Amino acid sequence: MSSPEEQAFRLLTEYSNGFMVSQVLFAACELGVFDLLAEAPEPLGAAAVAARLGTSSHGTELLLDTCVSLKLLQVETKTGKALYQNTELSSTYLVRASPKCQGNMLRYLARTTYLCWGHLTQAVRDGRNQYLEAFGVPSDQLFSAIYRSEDERLQFMRGLQDVWSVSGRPVLGAFDLSPFPLICDVGGDFFKDPLPEADLYILARVLHDWTDERCSRLLARIHGACKPGGGVLVIESLLAADGRGPLTAQLYSLNMLVQTEGRERTPAQYRALLAAAGFRHVQCRRTGGLYDAILATR
Numbered sequence: 001m002s003s004p005e006e007q008a009f010r011l012l013t014e015y016s017n018g019f020m021v022s023q024v025l026f027a028a029c030e031l032g033v034f035d036l037l038a039e040a041p042e043p044l045g046a047a048a049v050a051a052r053l054g055t056s057s058h059g060t061e062l063l064l065d066t067c068v069s070l071k072l073l074q075v076e077t078k079t080g081k082a083l084y085q086n087t088e089l090s091s092t093y094l095v096r097a098s099p100k101c102q103g104n105m106l107r108y109l110a111r112t113t114y115l116c117w118g119h120l121t122q123a124v125r126d127g128r129n130q131y132l133e134a135f136g137v138p139s140d141q142l143f144s145a146i147y148r149s150e151d152e153r154l155q156f157m158r159g160l161q162d163v164w165s166v167s168g169r170p171v172l173g174a175f176d177l178s179p180f181p182l183i184c185d186v187g188g189d190f191f192k193d194p195l196p197e198a199d200l201y202i203l204a205r206v207l208h209d210w211t212d213e214r215c216s217r218l219l220a221r222i223h224g225a226c227k228p229g230g231g232v233l234v235i236e237s238l239l240a241a242d243g244r245g246p247l248t249a250q251l252y253s254l255n256m257l258v259q260t261e262g263r264e265r266t267p268a269q270y271r272a273l274l275a276a277a278g279f280r281h282v283q284c285r286r287t288g289g290l291y292d293a294i295l296a297t298r
């Protein structure tokens with residue numbers, strides 16, 4: 001049994017090494033470790049993996065064995081030789097051919113989000129995103145919105161799709177949407193473009209990008225387009241009533257700080273925004289998954 005002090009130190013070490021774990025995952029994906037092992041007819045040794053990926057034998061062996069400790073790979077030893085193969089987790093979420101592959105989101109996190117998080121201290125000091133500090137480009141001179149290039153924008157959109165392929169269904173099942181035959185998933189330049197006619201407008205992973213003032217403007221536009229009985233379905237990660245959890249939503253909120261002008265919000269904060277825009281009935285449902293749902297009707 002370890003003492004409380006030792007346990008605290010273990011926890012601290014886990015936190016401080018957390019970025020190394022992310023980088024092992026990002027590197028193994030970027031090098032194509034999981035795809036190679038999925039396509040190989042049998043488990044492979046480290047030398048074979050290194051030869052096929054064109055990587056160093058020392059680095060590859062370290063990476064593969066660390067992936068085993070992280071349950072991203074499994075290893076068996078046959079006649080003294082270690083042979084690696086994918087685990088259930090990597091076969092489902094890290095192999096390109098899997099319908100639930102998260103590879104695009106992981107690439108975006110590795111190449112963009114991670115770099116912004118390197119400036120979290122400054123973001124907390126300034127209370128604003130760190131695009132200038134992370135990439136040397138002022139926000140208003142980026143290719144578009146928060147993207148440095150069209151490639152980066154597409155990478156992010158594919159990443160969102162990856163996450164949706166796993167987390168979308170529970171959210172869409174949170175409410176009975178059958179009273180809304182015509183549904184519009186709001187995207188594009190929704191601050192300017194006319195909104196198409198619909199019974200229900202979906203705002204998925206949109207409001208968390210924006211300040212309260214911009215959210216109010218967008219919700220007022222949607223309320224204006226809504227027929228009586230029509231509504232809006234907001235899909236976001238809800239914070240607890242006091243804002244102090246769940247951890248994933250808190251981390252996403254900090255992510256909004258380093259990358260956007262928005263934040264994650266509590267049910268009461270969404271209720272206030274929706275009520276101010278004129279919506280009357282507001283219901284919040286937690287799904288237990290990454291995203292929650294808020295349905296408001298006019």
Ligand SMILES: C[S@@+](CC[C@H](N)C(=O)[O-])C[C@H]1O[C@@H](n2cnc3c(N)ncnc32)[C@H](O)[C@@H]1O
Nearest residue numbers: 145146160161186187188189190203204205206
């Ligand atoms: C985070 S994406 C969410 C997309 C989609 N609803 C989903 O859940 O996958 C944000 C959406 O806001 C739209 N948008 C409009 N103006 C934007 C801006 N200035 N910056 C970023 N996104 C903007 C984008 O076109 C995109 O559809």
